[in-house]
Amino acid sequence: MIGLSLAMLPANDLTQARDQFWRLQERFALTACEVQTETATFPAALPPWDGHALAIGQSLRQTVSVLGLHLPYVDLNPVSFHPRIAAASQEILLEAIDAAAEIEADYVVFHVRNGSLPRDRKEGFADWLPILRKLNGRATDKGLRFLLENADDLRWIPDVLELATDAGVDICLDVGHLFERVYETPDWGVLQRVAARLQDIASPWPFLLPSMLPAAQVGGIAGLLTTHGxxxxxxxxxxxxxxxAHRPLAQGKIPWQKLAGHADQLRDIPIILEADYRKCSYECLEHDLSAVTRLLT
Incomplete structure (x- = not known):
């Protein structure tokens, strides 16, 4: 089930992104799409408070088999020590979940971001677990599937799976973040602090040190889908x-073609292309859609 993230299309607003999607849908028989609510970052995002934007979301619902909504994350901290910041952040997330229900989405995607998780795993889990349960409760009440993504502060797949299990939610598998870079861990000792300061410089490391990637913990893409599909x-x-990250499929080193071994399994799971097509040509987008369609259909 192949689809696109509308916010990543080379569009100036949500209406333009929807129209681009419909043209591509006709050509490539796309059956899924995902809208983004992060308005601070994406011009083609869906503002949950905007009635016109919600109407556009509802129009998309009529043309796809699966519709997803990505919850906001920039400037939010639902586990903030400041109670008003935490409360406001949670309210914004709940508002976005309500918007997902209004456009009749099938699922919502959430990032764990901010809080103490990068510094202290036990404390971080304790902070986030009640938040995830609260958000999932609202999503479940609205008939939505709540998905925890391997992104931002929660990169290591065993941690993603453990927190998702404890919270009673499923996962959104981000293939790019499985290979994004080497992430320093406490067992690095004093090097952890040094590595944290050199993340940008160190970003080419992953393909030199593949055993230290998040993907290595689960046997890569194929291993994760086999075990936790x-x-x-x-x-x-x-x-x-x-x-x-977020490069087009033809511009990177990730062995994403291994998805072909799970084509039958993925037939009922939305595969959302999330490269930033705002930074490349329209032909690049069409190339990626052709490549994925050939691989999985």
Missing amino acids: KRVGCVHLHNHDGRS
Whole structure:
């Protein structure tokens, strides 16, 4: 089930992105799409408070088999020590979940971001678990599937799976973040602090040290889908060139073609292309759609 993230299309607003999607849908028989609510970052995002934007979302619902909504994350901290910041952040997330229900989406995607998780795993899990349960409760009440993505502060797949299990949610598998870079861990000792300060410089490391990637913990893409495929509610697909993620599929080093071995399994899971097509030609987008369609159909 192949689709696109509308916010990543070369569009100036949500209406233009929807119209682009419909043209591509007709050509490539796309059956899924995902809208983004992060308005601070994406001109083609869906503002949850905007009635016109919600109407556009509802029009998309009529033309796809699966519709997803990505919850906002920039400037939010639902686990903030400041109670008003935490409360406001949670309210914004709940508002976005309500918007997903209004456009009749099938699922919502969430990033764990901010809080103490990068510094202290036990404390971080304790902070986030009640938040995830609260958000999932609202999503479940609205008939939505809540998906926890391997992104931002939660990169290591065993941690993603453990927190998702404790919270009673499933996962959004982001292929690009599996290979994005080497992430420093406490067992690095004093080098952890040094590595944290050199992340940008160190970003080409992943393809030199593949055993230290998040993907290595689960046997890569194929291993994760084989072992935990039933937990995967959607897949975000983009490439990585060793320095930056969200690259088109033809511009990176990730062995994403291994998805072909799970074509039957993925037939009922939305594969959302999430490369930043705002930064490349329209032909690049069409090339990626052709490549994925050939691989999985």
